Amino acid sequence: MFEITINGSKRDVDVEPDTPLLWVLRDTLAMTGTKYGCGIAACGACTVLMDGQATRSCQVPVDSIGDSEIHTIESIEEDEVGRRVVDAWIDMQVPQCGYCQSGQVMAATALLKQTPNPSDQDIADAMANLCRCGTYNMIAAAIRQAAG
């Protein structure tokens, strides 16, 4: 049994120590906004915030979380920066199929929390998540808009 903090709430989860956070979220806690894409940290669809850092949850064993604060897409609009990112995503009509966008929004939120006015290079460095619909330009435009 592990106690972890998700979106400000303590949750007890009865899983093996090596269970990735991604599957704790999706299967144990029924929080399916965080997506499984590759399982090897290559695509970024499972990105969550771990103590404010964009983190690929498929590579985070539950026993490594400890007291870290996890924030997922389900709580994104409770965060001031996250809400601005979502607004920009809608305004710029970023998503197409949308499957990668939970991870993109989380990565963008982490970027703007650390770098409120990111350069193009900052965006290129931070936004490494794959998008098979090719919405990369719209994502960058939305980040610039959210930065204001």
Add this chain to the structure above:
Amino acid sequence: MDYISSNKAATKSLPASEGASHMSRRAFLSTTVGAFVIGAVLPTRSLRAQAQGAAEGPAAIAAKPGTKVSAYLEIHADNSVKLLSPFVEGGQGIATGMAQIVGEELDVDPARFVVECAPPGPDYAIVNGIRMTGGSFSTRSAYPVMRQLGATARDMLIRAAAGRLKVQDDELATENGVVIHPATGRRLTYGELAEDALRLKPRDTVPLRDPKDFRYIRQPMKRLDVRDKSTGMAKYSIDQAVAGMLYAAVVHAPYFGTDPIGLANEADVMAMPGVHSVHSLPGAVAVTANSWWRARKAVEALNVSWSSPAPTGLGSVAKDFSSAGMLDALRSSTAKGLVAEQEGDAEAAFKSAAKVIEADYSAPYLAHAQLEPPSALAQFSDDGSLDVWLPNQMPELFQKVSAKTAGIPPELVRIHSPILGGFFGRHFLYGPANPFPQAILLAKTTGRPVKVIWSREEEFLNDALRPLSHTRFRAALDDEGRVTAIEARTVGEGPIGRYIGGGPVDSSAVEGIIEKPYAISNRRMDYVKLVHPVNIAFWRSVGHSMNDFFYEGFLDEIALAGGRDPFELRMELLQHSPRHRTLLETVAALSGGWRPGPYDAEGGKRARGIAMASPFGSETATIAEVSLVDGETRVHNLWIAFDPGSVVNPAIIKAQVESAAALGLSAALVEQVVYENGLRRDKNYDTYQVLTRGMMPQVHVKIVESGAPMGGVGEPGLPGVPPAVVNAVAALTGMRVRSLPLANTTFKGAI
């Protein structure tokens, strides 16, 4: 082993190729849906519910697809509107486009629509008499039908209001979901009228809105699903859940077409945490558990013996099969071709030619690599009926195959079609490349609802592939460098031929090679069918995804051989076609004027290439600007002039053209599925490369509305991109690349 053999018996009803070989238009048309299925999903007191036994009822049985209002619209008492769409939404924006078209004529703001993919049913067969989401057919098929449907519904609501208010129909107007009697100011909402309206007999003809008065059609309206997709609320197949559900993970046979024959450690695996059961399936083993992670760990711990593939040959994926060997087989085929297109006298033109050029072009197998891994959830009810949630592009066909797999009649199968986490052709019926038969068999065997999810590795190893193909061209030029004849010999196989039929020449193998707009008077285009042992698929823009690269690349070679500029050659060969010349002029202007280069720019020399394509009823002209960075192709800009004839939502069109261009660029630069020794080389995104942010150019799209019949949107932006990029690389380096992806060619020291 007892477990395996007993499960073997249970799974015998599923031949590995089931579905794929049965996907014919005939089979599709024979699919029917009983009232049970419709009734099961009817909300009470909705417009649709009222239709049962109402005026539309008896007539509806034989209703022409797309005409039965109650099959499409639910207008609830609170005046909310739900549209049941024939099409599945997978990012192409079809839900919003449909709401715009219906809303325009119904007179309801599309932003107030909720759009869901309709259950199976004959009313939705509006794409050439069938139902599917593909072929860039949706909007152009639905446009006239859905306008008429919206107008018919509005007319019924007006007549219902006239009865209620005791006035004449023509005294009434509508305004965004409300019928108004202007003389007295009385108002009735559609929600208040819906019940009465559905008792009325629909009129055979109702007037449509004059396009000059359109408020929603042709507007860049925001897509209805963007908020849910930006906040994690959107539910895909992989997110579906029901009470008591087991999760299943599978491992497929390493060699395609082989089966499990023994398990060495079943008891050990059964003892792993959360494991419920272990199963053998056709071509795979499965474990069910109380979480997918546990199921996956367990299934990957199984020690499985598999049957052996053939040692050699191309009749199956043999132990020595390779994509390189397959390409050699296509290239060296000496079989006589079938004529796919013939005009004039090519033979004579070659005899009298001043110059003849010849070139071989090829393109590799490709994976769909959509971000959502395939999944399916199957749940049997106590009454023997079955619910299946699954990604699919043809609900009726999946219903039919689900029924066969379950051993029950189709009318006992309810198909749910959640939004797709990308598709690009992935979710047609491809036999062993679809997980839903596994979910049904496991649900049947365990007596529990089962959700099967394929790991990303299983998906890369078992996805049905865009076929590898090869075309050999010859062109004849006269002594002034004019092209007098062109010949092509395309060897391979396309998905239309494999899954649908349609004659000896497979249109999906030669599209993009034939029916070109260019005035080359002597043509001989041949097709040689050579069957792939691997599972093949539709892939965004299908044959065009490679054939336009072949043709447009070779056209630049013709230009070079004839001493012509590639842009000028195209203008010359299109003198007869103002539509195409307009596109060329538009894309040239969009890019600041045609200049092939090389020229100096920030970061080094750049050059540009041009290509055209005529895919899915639309027309495109594309210019790419490239440079080389450390010997690798870097694309800086894509300018695309796109003529779909007429438009419904220009913002969606631009988004789709950019998305298709990105996928075309991905294929041009880096993508390839490689077989070595009978096995696929790449199992995940770490080695199967797809377009990353760093490879993404700026994309500039200009829509040209020529007024030609409406063409497709989702796919046509793709085919022009690979040849425009490759032609730009040739302009920059002098090196003509005839085989994709560009990553296979070394440019070090080229400039």
